[in-house]
Amino acid sequence: MKKEKIIIVGAGLCGSLLALRLAQHGYQIELIEKRPDMRKASISAGRSINLAFSDRGMKGISLVGLAEKVNELCIPMHGRMLHDQAGNSQLSKYSGRKGEYINSISRGGLNSLLLDEVEKHANVKMYFNYNCTDVNVENASAKFVHNETSEVLNLEADFLFGTDGAGSVVRKSMMKNPNLLFSFSQNFLTHGYKELSFPPTDNGNYATEKGALHIWPRGENMLIALPNLDGSFTVTLFLAYEGGKYNFNNLTNPEIVDEYFKEVYPDAYALMPDLKTEYFENPTAPLGTVRCLPWHFEKTLIMGDAAHAIVPFYGQGMNASFEDVFVFDQILQEEEFDLNTSFERFSKERKKDGDAIADLALDNFHEMKAHTAQEVFLAKRKLELELEEKFPNEYYSKYSLVTFKEDIPYSEAIQQGRAQDLVIQEMIKKGLLPEDMSLEDKLNRIKKATKMAMNNELIFNLEEI
Amino acid sequence: MKKEKIIIVGAGLCGSLLALRLAQHGYQIELIEKRPDMRKASISAGRSINLAFSDRGMKGISLVGLAEKVNELCIPMHGRMLHDQAGNSQLSKYSGRKGEYINSISRGGLNSLLLDEVEKHANVKMYFNYNCTDVNVENASAKFVHNETSEVLNLEADFLFGTDGAGSVVRKSMMKNPNLLFSFSQNFLTHGYKELSFPPTDNGNYATEKGALHIWPRGENMLIALPNLDGSFTVTLFLAYEGGKYNFNNLTNPEIVDEYFKEVYPDAYALMPDLKTEYFENPTAPLGTVRCLPWHFEKTLIMGDAAHAIVPFYGQGMNASFEDVFVFDQILQEEEFDLNTSFERFSKERKKDGDAIADLALDNFHEMKAHTAQEVFLAKRKLELELEEKFPNEYYSKYSLVTFKEDIPYSEAIQQGRAQDLVIQEMIKKGLLPEDMSLEDKLNRIKKATKMAMNNELIFNLEEI
Numbered sequence: 001m002k003k004e005k006i007i008i009v010g011a012g013l014c015g016s017l018l019a020l021r022l023a024q025h026g027y028q029i030e031l032i033e034k035r036p037d038m039r040k041a042s043i044s045a046g047r048s049i050n051l052a053f054s055d056r057g058m059k060g061i062s063l064v065g066l067a068e069k070v071n072e073l074c075i076p077m078h079g080r081m082l083h084d085q086a087g088n089s090q091l092s093k094y095s096g097r098k099g100e101y102i103n104s105i106s107r108g109g110l111n112s113l114l115l116d117e118v119e120k121h122a123n124v125k126m127y128f129n130y131n132c133t134d135v136n137v138e139n140a141s142a143k144f145v146h147n148e149t150s151e152v153l154n155l156e157a158d159f160l161f162g163t164d165g166a167g168s169v170v171r172k173s174m175m176k177n178p179n180l181l182f183s184f185s186q187n188f189l190t191h192g193y194k195e196l197s198f199p200p201t202d203n204g205n206y207a208t209e210k211g212a213l214h215i216w217p218r219g220e221n222m223l224i225a226l227p228n229l230d231g232s233f234t235v236t237l238f239l240a241y242e243g244g245k246y247n248f249n250n251l252t253n254p255e256i257v258d259e260y261f262k263e264v265y266p267d268a269y270a271l272m273p274d275l276k277t278e279y280f281e282n283p284t285a286p287l288g289t290v291r292c293l294p295w296h297f298e299k300t301l302i303m304g305d306a307a308h309a310i311v312p313f314y315g316q317g318m319n320a321s322f323e324d325v326f327v328f329d330q331i332l333q334e335e336e337f338d339l340n341t342s343f344e345r346f347s348k349e350r351k352k353d354g355d356a357i358a359d360l361a362l363d364n365f366h367e368m369k370a371h372t373a374q375e376v377f378l379a380k381r382k383l384e385l386e387l388e389e390k391f392p393n394e395y396y397s398k399y400s401l402v403t404f405k406e407d408i409p410y411s412e413a414i415q416q417g418r419a420q421d422l423v424i425q426e427m428i429k430k431g432l433l434p435e436d437m438s439l440e441d442k443l444n445r446i447k448k449a450t451k452m453a454m455n456n457e458l459i460f461n462l463e464e465i
Numbered sequence: 466m467k468k469e470k471i472i473i474v475g476a477g478l479c480g481s482l483l484a485l486r487l488a489q490h491g492y493q494i495e496l497i498e499k500r501p502d503m504r505k506a507s508i509s510a511g512r513s514i515n516l517a518f519s520d521r522g523m524k525g526i527s528l529v530g531l532a533e534k535v536n537e538l539c540i541p542m543h544g545r546m547l548h549d550q551a552g553n554s555q556l557s558k559y560s561g562r563k564g565e566y567i568n569s570i571s572r573g574g575l576n577s578l579l580l581d582e583v584e585k586h587a588n589v590k591m592y593f594n595y596n597c598t599d600v601n602v603e604n605a606s607a608k609f610v611h612n613e614t615s616e617v618l619n620l621e622a623d624f625l626f627g628t629d630g631a632g633s634v635v636r637k638s639m640m641k642n643p644n645l646l647f648s649f650s651q652n653f654l655t656h657g658y659k660e661l662s663f664p665p666t667d668n669g670n671y672a673t674e675k676g677a678l679h680i681w682p683r684g685e686n687m688l689i690a691l692p693n694l695d696g697s698f699t700v701t702l703f704l705a706y707e708g709g710k711y712n713f714n715n716l717t718n719p720e721i722v723d724e725y726f727k728e729v730y731p732d733a734y735a736l737m738p739d740l741k742t743e744y745f746e747n748p749t750a751p752l753g754t755v756r757c758l759p760w761h762f763e764k765t766l767i768m769g770d771a772a773h774a775i776v777p778f779y780g781q782g783m784n785a786s787f788e789d790v791f792v793f794d795q796i797l798q799e800e801e802f803d804l805n806t807s808f809e810r811f812s813k814e815r816k817k818d819g820d821a822i823a824d825l826a827l828d829n830f831h832e833m834k835a836h837t838a839q840e841v842f843l844a845k846r847k848l849e850l851e852l853e854e855k856f857p858n859e860y861y862s863k864y865s866l867v868t869f870k871e872d873i874p875y876s877e878a879i880q881q882g883r884a885q886d887l888v889i890q891e892m893i894k895k896g897l898l899p900e901d902m903s904l905e906d907k908l909n910r911i912k913k914a915t916k917m918a919m920n921n922e923l924i925f926n927l928e929e930i
Contacts, residue, residue, distance in 0.1 A: 184651055186647075187648040187649075
């Protein structure tokens with residue numbers, strides 16, 4: 001058994017998985033969460049009810065031996081079901097390879113499972129309902145106040161992890177420390193989001209295709225829907241706060257909400273009997289990206305959303321956090337459980353991947369709401385699926401690199417994926433991948449140009465000026 | 466006379482110029498500064514003693530009718546004097562056009578002049594030594610505490626400006642406001658800086674060439690020097706906090722400081738009799754960039770470093786702040802002194818220029834410490850000076866676009882300047898601007914390629930793949 005005492009602030013998805021893994025290694029863990037125990041209380045409104053779970057997340061889950069149990073919570077989604085305004089729909093598969101799909105999973109179900117497993121370890125103490133009010137990042141001590149009783153809890157340890165999400169108190173304590181030059185950014189989109197739902201049909205079935213992630217792309221705004229195990233869908237509206245005909249600032253009464261959905265999302269509207277109630281009961285939440293550097297200072301390390309909160313458009317938020325735990329665990333073992341060195345290495349080595357997935361998620365916002373409905377995007381996707389089907393070991397689309405190729409880091413996926421996307425779209429526009437060209441020739445042409453684009457060799461053709 | 470009452474937090478360079486201009490329009494001004502009145506107390510250590518002043522700054526100064534008085538404070542610097550490690554020096558002029566140079570100016574002298582002018586207006590009340598502790602950005606009220614007496618000053622007004630610098634309390638109040646989605650970033654370089662000096666020679670002369678900005682580029686680190694009116698130079702060391710043989714973290718005793726300067730800056734070392742005293746007495750300060758959005762909320766607007774703190778490497782910090790006042794004044798007059806509309810327009814229209822000068826300043830850090838000593842950079846500069854001399858209305862280098870072409874915004878200067886730099890360096894490397902080509906042909910080739918690069922037409926030559 002390892003003797004070091006560790007405080008983990010935040011028992012959400014990342015903190016719970018981290019606590020479980022460190023408990024398996026034998027550390028003495030104090031796991032503190034500001035919310036009530038979700039296994040006893042209902043999940044707070046406004047937090048996303050289901051999430052996309054895929055291969056990078058599974059690396060973390062497999063590490064702690066929970067792959068089988070987590071699979072039981074998963075609903076496979078094989079592609080994007082695109083719905084146009086006339087009510088037509090079309091499935092755009094996520095991959096041309098067999099067995100590559102993402103999953104819809106319940107946040108509450110998964111978090112509860114992790115907490116149940118953590119609880120089996122005698123070397124973990126869990127505290128719920130304790131709000132972290134102050135952290136000493138230099139000596140790994142922290143103060144907590146009980147939400148109801150106002151009881152104060154002072155904890156001291158050898159090391160402290162902040163897995164307390166986008167609004168991280170641990171991160172704010174790092175930012176306030178006068179001995180640390182802390183680079184930090186928070187950036188909000190001009191869009192917010194609101195959760196709605198499709199209930200199951202009267203006979204208990206799913207109201208629309210279960211095995212897909214549904215998207216209603218409308219240029220500047222969009223609606224998406226993910227299935228739940230109980231037959232319902234959680235629906236999310238992404239809408240600008242201002243500008244355009246309809247926005248969050250002017251959808252202020254039931255009549256105009258009704259008008260908006262009827263006009264813009266008629267087929268989805270038909271599946272939302274509780275639309276007007278839900279619209280006004282559920283909060284409108286902002287969409288932000290948080291970046292910072294360093295992720296560690298002295299005895300403290302932040303991880304997950306606390307270090308790299310991202311917008312939800314790549315379905316990688318939870319997956320990135322779980323991969324954090326996986327990567328940290330690898331480093332920890334390489335460093336023979338020296339936490340000081342592991343903190344430093346994790347912060348240095350993982351930062352570029354946090355930045356990459358933040359950028360990828362922002363890219364995908366634009367792709368989902370606009371491009372998924374565009375001709376060149378559809379032509380690119382069609383070609384990529386053909387390539388992935390015929391050359392499963394040779395070709396990976398950007399989406400596949402990010403989502404299914406979990407053995408390369410996000411930072412490599414973004415570099416190759418962006419170059420590839422640029423090249424293919426440009427080639428399609430210029431007619432350089434004609435119908436009568438063999439798939440193999442297309443593959444070779446794309447690979448060659450992608451390589452040149454990654455080396456910046458495509459930029460200049462100055463001789464011709 | 467205009468009746469609106471305006472609070473201006475911060476009487477540094479930006480706040481003083483703004484107060485003067487708004488006083489000229491007849492507003493009722495309360496100008497509050499946390500430092501003592503600099504005309505009575507000495508300037509605090511660690512703040513840069515002299516600054517680069519150029520055409521964009523002059524727009525703001527001319528607006529308030531102080532061009533002549535400010536010119537008396539200026540020492541023209543015609544180019545960069547580059548010093549190599551062997552003690553050789555070479556002047557690289559800032560422009561090939563006649564009469565284009567920048568100036569070294571005393572921060573204290575300029576700020577004092579502005580305060581003297583402000584004081585002549587009966588509609589301005591000035592307060593020194595009052596620290597702003599709280600701002601209500603929605604109703605333009607603020608609380609101040611006297612640094613010595615702890616006396617509390619509560620002020621209320623119709624509008625409030627935050628010109629309180631990089632650590633702006635007004636900006637922090639905007640960030641804390643729950644009704645505002647405030648995007649914000651602070652980013653630090655891995656380098657810090659420390660001010661040193663060359664005193665005048667024994668007979669009162671300048672220790673080195675007066676009419677230049679001196680640079681000792683050493684790859685990762687550098688020394689610079691700007692002249693003062695009293696015959697001295699203010700010298701600034703830019704050095705990494707860690708890494709390399711010498712850094713701020715390991716220059717911890719007089720012997721190693723001596724060794725470092727003797728080895729790396731031998732000719733400058735010979736001019737610094739007080740090096741070891743100054744090195745340990747003067748603080749090491751960080752180099753940061755602050756960006757945020759929006760710059761206004763309800764009755765409050767931030768301006769200058771409070772809105773866009775930048776690193777000092779383009780010599781544009783003060784110039785950008787003075788240009789802020791000029792641009793705001795233009796908008797204010799166009800909007801017929803409607804401050805609400807002017808706040809909104811200024812924030813929207815000026816933001817892109819704040820971002821551009823922040824990026825330009827970061828670009829120049831790399832150029833100054835490394836590229837100024839490189840062959841392709843020197844070849845580019847030589848060609849650009851020839852072009853500017855022969856075609857003064859046709860060609861502007863990036864440096865000239867930013868520094869001397871004050872009628873185009875920073876955001877246009879960066880776009881054209883970056884494209885031009887890329888194109889020229891690439892053409893020189895590829896031998897596409899040979900000796901025997903006429904200067905006019907070179908100009909045309911560069912202009913054509915720059916235009917294509919700006920339209921992204923250079924990126925693809927896919928037909929050849």
